[in-house]
Each structure stands twice: as C-alpha cells, then as structure tokens.
Amino acid sequence: MASVDGYSWTPNEGLKAGIPCIGTVEPQTNIDNGSSHAYDVIVVGAGYCGLTASRDSSVAGLKVLLLEGRDRIGGRSWSSDIGGYPFEMGGTWIHWGQAHVWREIMRYQLQDEIKVSYDFSKGRNQYVQASSHGTQAFSHEEEEALTDSGLRKFFNKDGQYGKWVMPFPHSAAFTPEALTYDNMSAADRLLEIKDSLTPSERLSVETVILTWSGGTLDTVSFLEALHWWALGDYSYEGCVNRLAKYKFKRGQSAFAKLFFQEGLATSNLSYAFRSPVANVKDMENGVTVTTDNGQQYRARKMISTVPLNVLNTISFDPPLLRGKKAAVNTGHVNQIIKVHAEVRDKDLRSYTGISYPHNRLFTGFGDGTTEAGNTHIVSFGGQHNHFHPEEDIHQTTNALQGLVPMNIERLVFHNWSKDEFDKGGWYCLSH
Amino acid sequence: MASVDGYSWTPNEGLKAGIPCIGTVEPQTNIDNGSSHAYDVIVVGAGYCGLTASRDSSVAGLKVLLLEGRDRIGGRSWSSDIGGYPFEMGGTWIHWGQAHVWREIMRYQLQDEIKVSYDFSKGRNQYVQASSHGTQAFSHEEEEALTDSGLRKFFNKDGQYGKWVMPFPHSAAFTPEALTYDNMSAADRLLEIKDSLTPSERLSVETVILTWSGGTLDTVSFLEALHWWALGDYSYEGCVNRLAKYKFKRGQSAFAKLFFQEGLATSNLSYAFRSPVANVKDMENGVTVTTDNGQQYRARKMISTVPLNVLNTISFDPPLLRGKKAAVNTGHVNQIIKVHAEVRDKDLRSYTGISYPHNRLFTGFGDGTTEAGNTHIVSFGGQHNHFHPEEDIHQTTNALQGLVPMNIERLVFHNWSKDEFDKGGWYCLSH
Numbered sequence: 001m002a003s004v005d006g007y008s009w010t011p012n013e014g015l016k017a018g019i020p021c022i023g024t025v026e027p028q029t030n031i032d033n034g035s036s037h038a039y040d041v042i043v044v045g046a047g048y049c050g051l052t053a054s055r056d057s058s059v060a061g062l063k064v065l066l067l068e069g070r071d072r073i074g075g076r077s078w079s080s081d082i083g084g085y086p087f088e089m090g091g092t093w094i095h096w097g098q099a100h101v102w103r104e105i106m107r108y109q110l111q112d113e114i115k116v117s118y119d120f121s122k123g124r125n126q127y128v129q130a131s132s133h134g135t136q137a138f139s140h141e142e143e144e145a146l147t148d149s150g151l152r153k154f155f156n157k158d159g160q161y162g163k164w165v166m167p168f169p170h171s172a173a174f175t176p177e178a179l180t181y182d183n184m185s186a187a188d189r190l191l192e193i194k195d196s197l198t199p200s201e202r203l204s205v206e207t208v209i210l211t212w213s214g215g216t217l218d219t220v221s222f223l224e225a226l227h228w229w230a231l232g233d234y235s236y237e238g239c240v241n242r243l244a245k246y247k248f249k250r251g252q253s254a255f256a257k258l259f260f261q262e263g264l265a266t267s268n269l270s271y272a273f274r275s276p277v278a279n280v281k282d283m284e285n286g287v288t289v290t291t292d293n294g295q296q297y298r299a300r301k302m303i304s305t306v307p308l309n310v311l312n313t314i315s316f317d318p319p320l321l322r323g324k325k326a327a328v329n330t331g332h333v334n335q336i337i338k339v340h341a342e343v344r345d346k347d348l349r350s351y352t353g354i355s356y357p358h359n360r361l362f363t364g365f366g367d368g369t370t371e372a373g374n375t376h377i378v379s380f381g382g383q384h385n386h387f388h389p390e391e392d393i394h395q396t397t398n399a400l401q402g403l404v405p406m407n408i409e410r411l412v413f414h415n416w417s418k419d420e421f422d423k424g425g426w427y428c429l430s431h
Numbered sequence: 432m433a434s435v436d437g438y439s440w441t442p443n444e445g446l447k448a449g450i451p452c453i454g455t456v457e458p459q460t461n462i463d464n465g466s467s468h469a470y471d472v473i474v475v476g477a478g479y480c481g482l483t484a485s486r487d488s489s490v491a492g493l494k495v496l497l498l499e500g501r502d503r504i505g506g507r508s509w510s511s512d513i514g515g516y517p518f519e520m521g522g523t524w525i526h527w528g529q530a531h532v533w534r535e536i537m538r539y540q541l542q543d544e545i546k547v548s549y550d551f552s553k554g555r556n557q558y559v560q561a562s563s564h565g566t567q568a569f570s571h572e573e574e575e576a577l578t579d580s581g582l583r584k585f586f587n588k589d590g591q592y593g594k595w596v597m598p599f600p601h602s603a604a605f606t607p608e609a610l611t612y613d614n615m616s617a618a619d620r621l622l623e624i625k626d627s628l629t630p631s632e633r634l635s636v637e638t639v640i641l642t643w644s645g646g647t648l649d650t651v652s653f654l655e656a657l658h659w660w661a662l663g664d665y666s667y668e669g670c671v672n673r674l675a676k677y678k679f680k681r682g683q684s685a686f687a688k689l690f691f692q693e694g695l696a697t698s699n700l701s702y703a704f705r706s707p708v709a710n711v712k713d714m715e716n717g718v719t720v721t722t723d724n725g726q727q728y729r730a731r732k733m734i735s736t737v738p739l740n741v742l743n744t745i746s747f748d749p750p751l752l753r754g755k756k757a758a759v760n761t762g763h764v765n766q767i768i769k770v771h772a773e774v775r776d777k778d779l780r781s782y783t784g785i786s787y788p789h790n791r792l793f794t795g796f797g798d799g800t801t802e803a804g805n806t807h808i809v810s811f812g813g814q815h816n817h818f819h820p821e822e823d824i825h826q827t828t829n830a831l832q833g834l835v836p837m838n839i840e841r842l843v844f845h846n847w848s849k850d851e852f853d854k855g856g857w858y859c860l861s862h
Contacts, residue, residue, distance in 0.1 A: 061492045096601050100537070102530035111601050170527050170542050233664070 001026055003072045006089050007390045009411040020081040023253035024072040028273040038298045039065045042289050044277050045305035047075020051259035053303045058268035065297055069276035069421045073260050079251025085370040086251025087340045089414040095242045108258045113249050117367045123347025129203050130355040148236035150201030153193050155229050162226050162234055169230035185431040186225055187217040207354040207363050214336030214382040214425040221431035279315040308332050309423040335417045336425035337381035339389050341400050342410040348375045353403055360385045360399035389413050432457055434503045437520050438821045440842040451512040454684035455503040459704040469729045470496045473720050475708050476736035478506020482690035484734045489699035496728055500707035500852045504691050510682025516801045517682025518771045520845040526673045539689045544680050548798045554778025560634050561786040579667035581632030584624050586660050593657050593665055600661035616862040617656055618648040638785040638794050645767030645813040645856040652862035710746040739763055740854040766848045767856035768812035770820050772831050773805045773841040780806045784834055791816045791830035820844050
C-alpha cells in the first residue's frame with residue numbers, strides 16, 4: 001500500500017509523490033470515533049519510540065491509544081516496497097553496538113536477517129574524492145586509513161582521542177571538560193588543527209561531519225560530533241560499523257511492523273493514523289489530546305515522542321517546562337538529504353566517494369544490488385548547499401553525476417526538510 | 432542477610448561459610464504450600480535469565496511462579512555486602528557492548544552507577560609476568576600491545592583476524608569455515624603459530640584464553656575462543672572493555688534486585704527459594720514441577736534457565752531432545768576459580784599480572800579500593816592447576832603470593848566447581 005510520503009522518479013514516468021510501503025496502515029484507525037473511551041495512556045507518534053512505548057504498555061495490560069500524523073508506522077525509519085527491493089528512506093543501519101535496537105532484533109530473532117551495504121569486490125573498487133582541485137582516487141584501505149587519521153586529529157583535543165573527556169558515551173552527565181566543547185563548532189575545531197590535516201584528510205573529515213550532522217560545519221557543535229565518535233567506539237571503523245554498514249534484508253518497515261503487530265495482538269492497542277495532534281491539556285483528572293480535525297481523546301497519561309523540530313506545532317497546557325521550551329525554540333540543525341539512485345552501472349557497486357564542497361550531494365556509495373541487477377547508489381546532502389530534490393529533478397540528477405558519472409534508471413527519496421512531522425533529520429545539536 | 436553461598440577468611444576469624452548479600456530473599460517464599468494454585472508459567476532459576484523471564488511474564492499479566500534452588504537471586508552473578516564494599520562473587524563486568532545487559536541498565540537508569548576497575552596511576556603501575564623462567568615487568572601500554580599482538584596472531588587463521596570467518600558475532604549460524612574450528616583446541620592453534628609468538632606474547636595469550644574459558648588449553652574449542660574475540664570486537668582492547676573493565680558501583684546484586692522487585696510490584700509473581708527442582712512432567716494439560724522435597728507445582732508452561740552442567744540433575748518427562756541431551760552429557764569445561772583478596776598494599780592498586788604455568792591462580796589485578804582504604808586484588812584460576820580455595824587456605828594465600836607479594840587482610844570467594852546449582856562457571860564449549 002502506498003504511503004503519501006516520499007517521491008520516486010523514472011525517465012519514463014517522471015516524478016511521482018507517494019511510495020509503496022508495507023508500514024502503511026489500512027484502515028487508518030481501529031476505533032469508533034463516536035465513542036468516548038478513556039484510555040490508560042495515549043502515545044503520540046508511531047516511530048520506533050512510540051511503537052515501543054505502545055507495545056510495552058499494551059503488553060503490560062494498559063489500554064493504549066496510538067496517535068500518528070502520518071498514514072504509516074516507522075516515523076523517520078521506513079523502507080520502500082518497490083520491485084522487491086527496500087530503499088531505506090530514512091534511518092537505515094543497525095549494529096549490535098546499538099544496544100536498544102539490538103535487543104529488539106534478538107527479541108524478534110532477526111539476527112540472521114541482516115546484510116552488509118558494501119561489496120568491495122566489483123568494478124570501480126575505489127574511494128573517489130572530487131573537490132574544487134580535481135579528482136583523486138584511493139583504495140578503500142586508503143579511504144579508511146586517511147579518514148581515521150583525520151578524525152583522530154579532529155577528536156584528539158584531550159590527548160586521548162576523546163576517551164578522557166567522554167569516557168561514558170551513553171551518559172548524559174557530561175564531564176565539565178566535554179561541556180566546554182559545546183561552545184565550539186566543528187569549524188572552530190577544524191581551525192585549531194588546520195595545519196595538521198592533509199588536504200585529503202580534511203575533505204574526508206568535513207564530509208563525515210556533514211553526513212553525521214546534516215548541518216553545516218559552522219552550526220554543528222563539536223560536543224555533538226565527539227558524542228557520535230564516542231558512541232562509535234572512538235574509531236572510524238567503529239563508527240562505520242555502527243552507522244553505515246549493516247541493514248535489514250527486508251527493510252526497516254518489516255522490523256517496525258513486528259512491534260506494531262505485537263501490540264495489536266494484545267487487543268489493548270487502539271490507533272488512529274492521519275491524526276496529527278494539535279493540543280494537549282493535562283489536568284488533575286487526566287489528559288485530553290485534541291487532533292487537528294478536532295477529535296478529542298482522554299487518558300490517564302500521555303507519552304509524547306514528537307520530534308524536537310515540530311514540538312512547537314503542538315500547544316501544551318500547562319506549557320512545557322522552560323528548559324524544554326528553550327530547546328524547542330532552538331531546534332536542531334539536521335537538514336539531511338538522502339537520495340537513492342538505481343543505476344545501470346554494475347561497476348559502481350564498489351564505489352564510495354565525495355564531491356565537496358561544490359556539489360549538492362556531497363557523499364555517496366554503492367549500497368546494494370536491486371532485484372533487476374542494477375546498482376543501488378545512496379547519496380547524502382544536507383544544510384551545506386541545501387536543496388529540495390523534488391523541486392528540480394535535473395538539478396538532483398546533476399548532483400548525483402557530480403559524485404560519479406552514472407546511468408540513472410530510478411530515483412527514490414523523502415524530503416525530510418519539508419516533512420511537516422519532522423522538519424529535519426535525526427536530532428543534531430548546534431553549538 | 433547472609434546467603435549460605437560463598438566463603439570469607441580473615442587471619443583473626445579464619446574461614447567462614449556464607450556471605451552477607453542484599454540478594455538473599457527473606458522470607459524464602461510468598462506462597463502458601465497448602466494451596467494448589469495453577470500458574471500460567473513456572474520459571475526455574477532466579478539468575479538474570481530467570482529474573483527477566485519472570486519479570487516480563489508477570490508484567491504481561493501472567494501468574495508466575497519463580498523456583499530457585501538457592502536462598503538468593505542472581506545465580507552466577509552476585510555481590511557480597513561486606514563493609515559497604517561489594518566483592519563480585521561471579522559475573523562482574525558490564526559494558527554498552529553487551530546489548531541485552533545495557534538495555535536493562537538504561538531501563539533502570541543505572542548508566543551513571545558504573546565505575547572502572549582499573550586505576551593505572553598508583554604505586555606499582557606494572558604488568559608483571561611471573562613464569563618458570565623468572566619475572567618480567569612491563570608498563571600497561573606494553574601489556575596491551577603485546578597481548579593484542581599475540582591474540583591477533585592467535586585469531587588470524589583466516590587472514591582477517593576472524594572477521595571473515597565470523598562476521599556476525601551474535602549469530603548462531605556459524606559459517607562452515609568457523610565450524611571446522613570446533614574440531615580444534617586452543618592448544619592445537621597455539622601449535623600452529625608456535626614460531627611466531629614471542630615468549631611474552633605466548634604467556635599473555637595462554638592466560639587470556641584460560642581466563643576466558645576456565646578450562647585448559649587442551650579442552651577449550653578454538654571456535655569458542657574466537658567467538659569471544661568476535662564478541663569483543665576483534666581486538667584486545669575491545670575484549671577488555673566488554674569483559675573486565677566496568678562494573679556496578681553498588682554490585683551486581685543491587686542490579687538483580689531491581690528485576691525481582693519490578694516483578695513483585697505486579698502482584699503476579701510468586702516465588703519459592705531453597706526449592707531445587709527434581710523433576711518436570713509435561714503433559715497435554717500442563718506442566719507439573721516437583722521439587723527435591725516433594726512439593727508439586729502446576730502451570731501451563733515452564734521456562735527452564737538451569738545451567739548446562741546441572742541440567743542432568745533434573746528428570747524430564749518426556750525426556751529432553753536427543754541433541755540437548757547430548758549437550759547435557761558433554762557439559763561445558765569452565766571450572767573458573769575467582770578469589771578476592773583485600774590487602775594492605777596500596778601500591779598494588781595499579782598492579783596487573785600473571786603467574787603461569789606453575790601457579791594455581793594464574794592471573795590477577797587491582798580491582799578497587801575498599802572502604803577501609805585497602806587494595807582489592809581479584810585473581811583467577813581454573814581447570815588448569817585446579818584447586819578448591821576453601822580446602823587449604825594456606826595453599827590459597829600462597830597462590831596469591833605467587834602472583835605478587837601482598838599483605839592479606841581478607842579473602843572472599845565462591846567455589847563454583849562445588850556449587851550444586853552450577854558445577855562450574857559460565858558456559859564454555861569444549862572442542
């Protein structure tokens with residue numbers, strides 16, 4: 001069933017809004033709007049956070065209502081259902097170093113349903129740096145060595161590659177030293193080490209930080225970048241393993257469905273999709289949640305999983321705490337762009353590369369082979385040279401060709417910046 | 432409250448059986464044995480596995496009976512409650528790379544209740560190798576470098592340090608190449624690389640494998656050792672991080688109590704401690720579980736978390752499947768010995784070392800500072816030169832002195848080999 005989310009484009013069919021997705025829910029609600037049932041808990045948002053909260057609450061015997069603005073589950077992680085090959089429209093990669101995710105993967109016995117994005121055995125087996133000074137090709141071993149070397153210099157402000165200043169990556173209780181890094185942007189840190197990076201290291205480091213953050217070097221906090229590095233076990237290989245290597249054979253939406261179905265199996269889970277929340281009133285005797293179309297729901301408690309950049313579209317009574325409100329007003333800086341290209345060039349399966357700082361899509365790589373035997377290239381842009389891929393397809397294909405020449409048969413993407421339920425990518429802190 | 436498990440010894444008080452532990456449960460049951468209640472599920476074993484199963488089942492609304500042979504929760508992970516300092520009698524170290532454990536740590540918000548075992552800043556800041564050829568001291572940087580170098584040679588049978596032959600550490604679907612390694616012992620592999628290891632590397636590699644396995648080099652499967660290495664992210668640093676670096680400030684038993692208390696809070700959890708199971712009869716209309724003292728309990732389902740080496744003490748009707756029975760009869764080879772010493776020598780806080788192959792405790796290190804300001808040394812032995820620490824305290828203190836001279840104020844240990852509910856340490860596969 002097609003979601004209204006996402007776009008696809010082919011030379012023959014042109015641009016089409018809406019993409020088939022197994023996470024689309026039909027019918028869009030299982031409740032009778034005439035009734036005025038009081039729930040134990042209303043969960044707002046059907047991404048992994050909301051799916052987990054609604055599943056665990058309904059398994060625990062609570063009467064749960066799940067409200068979601070979209071027509072599908074999964075939030076910022078969802079996969080297409082195009083020709084049997086899942087293009088990942090948002091969050092993609094998983095790893096046993098992601099503890100919460102891995103626990104769920106083992107729980108649903110999906111540990112053997114994982115494949116590796118890369119296949120460094122075919123054709124143009126290179127890391128290509130296209131910059132304003134020309135193009136240079138490296139082996140993937142050289143890619144890893146120069147990127148790791150550059151990132152170590154970047155993160156080695158404490159003389160221990162970040163391990164001293166951020167010894168517990170999962171703790172929110174940052175050391176005082178780490179907190180001072182929040183006043184510093186990635187660009188500030190690059191300035192400090194400008195004489196120690198080789199030109200190739202600098203290109204790699206800058207594009208890695210832009211890909212992690214979806215921001216610009218001027219906006220993203222050095223603390224935030226260091227946090228990713230620490231969560232990636234303080235090495236480039238550790239980061240790649242956790243961030244961009246392993247993915248579900250059958251796509252994120254197949255995973256998300258398991259959470260939803262387990263909740264439904266309890267008979268305690270009610271849901272209403274296409275039901276964006278407009279306001280939340282929390283009184284002594286419970287919470288009243290009103291959707292955009294005026295429908296009201298009541299519960300003892302509410303769990304909000306609404307992303308930071310759209311939390312200000314909901315009015316809360318009593319209002320959010322001052323600190324929370326300040327965070328909402330600041331927002332986060334991630335405006336990541338992710339464009340998939342299905343291309344006829346089999347020799348690009350082993351390609352990785354960057355095109356920076358001039359190109360609108362600054363990094364990309366061979367991410368799979370489609371059922372038709374074509375190569376799947378995934379590419380990223382962000383706030384740096386930001387654009388809207390659906391507005392000018394010629395510009396979008398040019399940005400792909402700017403990475404490496406390719407014969408495009410299909411484009412697939414989701415414009416997260418214009419998405420009314422996200423207004424950006426994953427959370428990324430500004431300095 | 433004291434558990435009957437474990438031993439302590441001081442020069443003044445001599446040897447005492449039983450150790451105070453906050454995981455001891457009093458009263459030992461919350462059920463009326465006169466009643467013949469039928470449960471939804473009986474969980475056998477109150478280690479983490481059984482605690483999790485009984486908690487999750489009772490939270491899901493099932494009526495649960497937890498049966499445990501001991502007088503305490505925690506199974507093979509439990510901590511003493513001696514003078515405010517927790518000695519870890521069994522499983523100790525935790526890390527965010529242990530996905531299931533970390534998920535629970537975050538769930539109970541204990542991510543800031545963790546400390547590092549090591550303090551490499553004090554006094555005798557050395558790695559000491561005592562062997563039949565004399566004693567040699569290294570810095571801890573040298574320790575890591577030579578151990579990593581040795582282990583890389585040991586595990587590099589596939590030319591990719593194990594990453595090629597075991598790419599998914601959490602999968603039970605081993606590659607055919609990895610499965611051939613199950614016919615090989617650690618000693619077999621050491622023979623293959625005997626000319627490439629330096630004497631110091633060999634000592635480190637052998638004692639690391641003995642500490643991971645609790646077996647002997649002749650018994651432990653090379654596949655099993657490789658599995659640990661893969662789970663440790665294919666590096667010595669990765670293994671140390673996951674296996675022997677981070678522990679709970681307040682001990683494992685404080686963690687285990689949270690699982691048990693959450694289950695109890697549902698009012699769905701019944702329990703009976705000091706209730707070893709003698710036989711299990713699984714009929715069409717449910718399961719009947721009979722304890723050693725003849726008490727019978729009925730349920731729709733049973734979950735057994737009984738360790739492999741004692742599973743043959745329970746009779747099952749119908750009998751266990753043939754493959755399972757074969758595994759039970761083979762058993763596992765881990766006969767780890769763990770002895771804690773509280774010593775007056777403050778300068779040993781930064782000590783690590785081995786004494787091998789002659790010494791009964793082949794490895795040890797400074798693991799903390801007690802409330803009294805003494806150094807806590809933890810030491811390990813196993814099937815290699817096996818002994819029972821409580822049988823001859825003089826022999827035990829000699830084995831500690833054989834690591835490094837120390838002034839012992841207290842010993843604390845649990846004899847896992849004689850433990851009727853484990854008959855060994857953690858699961859370790861023979862070849």
